[in-house]
Amino acid sequence: MITAVAIVMSTPDVNGLDEAVDALGEWQVEGAPMQLHPGDLGWYRRFGAEATAAAVRTWRRDGRVLAVGLLDGPDLLRVTTAPDVRRDAELADRLVEDLTDAGRGVLPDGRVSVEAPVDALLQDLLPDHGWVAGEPWTPLRRDLSAPVEDPGVRIEVVGPERAPLWAAVIRASFDRSTFTEQRWHAMAQGSPYRDARCLLAHDTRDNAVAAVLVWSAGPGKPGLLEPMGTHRDHRGHGHGKAVNLAAAAALQRMGSSSALVCTPSSNVGAVATYRSAGFRPRPEVRDLTRPA
Template identity: 30%
Template sequence: MLDRKLFGSMAPMQRHEHAGPMALRAMQDLATRTFPATGYRHIGDLTWNWCLSLDRDDECPTAVWTEGGRTLAWGWLDPPDSLMLQVDPDHPELAHDVLAWAERAAVGRPLHVEVAGTESHLVEALEKRGYTRAVDGPFMACLDRALTELPEVPRLPDGYAIRAQHDDTDVAGRAAAHRAAFGSTRVTTERHARMRDAWPYRPELDLVVTAPAGDVVAYCQGWYDEVNATGAFEPVGTHPDHRRLGLARAVCTAVLHAFARVGGRRAIVCSRGDAAYPVPKRLYESMGFTTHTRTHTFVGRRKPSD
């Protein structure tokens, strides 16, 4: 831990370093406060990323800057060179501290940093440090819609049903459906079970679609930020053998209604916005979502000695 004073402040600025994302709630505190300005980094998104880093704590260093117990900035390095960060817009100077910390932690590798277009203070800091904005390649579109005038949940094909997860079999099935949907091995039954114990998980917002045989074949996981009355989808998926049946539309619509029932006023989702992967974004737009910002990837300079 490093203590230092900034601009003559009587309260010391502290940097707390961890081998992994151990300070998740501190990060979420900043995410809640800055969300109205940026529309990015929902608290549920952070818990979801934490789930994916379980059992890799020693590979994912984090640092959190606080003052008087208040989180002002954080950085989270996902090996080998991907940096997530957030900085309070009222303290833009801390962006340089976070980037300097991450550049050291990356051991000479050029960092790849994804920020939203609404985070102008981070864009400015990256450009000042010589980072280059990637022109081509994938990016995320950040979409939202009001939780008013919601459409009815579409009727499913015979034998399919939408419900919350009931037991360990459902939990295992939900994890398996994710692996099939994305061709990924990162979501194990154990990781999904542990995530269900993490704040702000709510089982009534994490809905699945079951097939006639009873197996989980689609899902929409919803997260809710009570302070900002905003729900987020993260993730959404359908097993390849059950696509083109309207399952994703139906379960996402059901989660929108669940957000409204708990007092939500707005829903968001981040989806690929580039032409290489257009289908999910088209689905959300057909459900009334519109894009309010997008992400940009900045790449750091390689040191001459590398």
């Protein structure tokens, strides 16, 4: 008798987080649509290992991880799948059930959003359940096969001693940032941080003026920038461009094939800054949202 192999959703414990990170790393292939990256889990890790594990969901069949999701806030699930199961009907049906039924412990009732790669079958199915397209985001990509231009300013690779300064520049870059030195240390203890570089750009007076974190997914794979910002008192002087060039160069040194980033299309300053550092916009993507 043949029995159907059920898809099982679970929340990893702290020790199981690496499996999700490794799966996400494996799934980063050049040319794939924008998708959840190991660096996204690495950045979330600032909230601690327990909080990160609690925010992750995995879906597996026969022991194999097919999909990984990150609850990036209470009402947003960012999810991606192994490349070969993007159109797998059983997986997509199961995801729809888990995302639409609050009892499954993924998303609550009411207004919620899902980010998934544009080629995922889930994208075709959720609109049948009343989900609608959300605000447009612009993914940008910089190819790393050619040498990266010199940023023209002093770039510092930040270690634990300089974490307070990096945290201060991030707080001065993002209006609602709650980032602290403690969060930096929590993040740096996570396994994804082994493949990350934390950079600061300095101006001619040696003020720390812009910050970026880059996350490699391994040689020959796309790397991610998350987050990136210029101190609000130092904008409009090319420091954003400089720190993005430094980010691209750091990823290139780690063997990344390209550098990726995604920002709301409404953040015209960010899009312009990435473009000025050689990133090329790709077609806009949108979350799917279930209205309240």
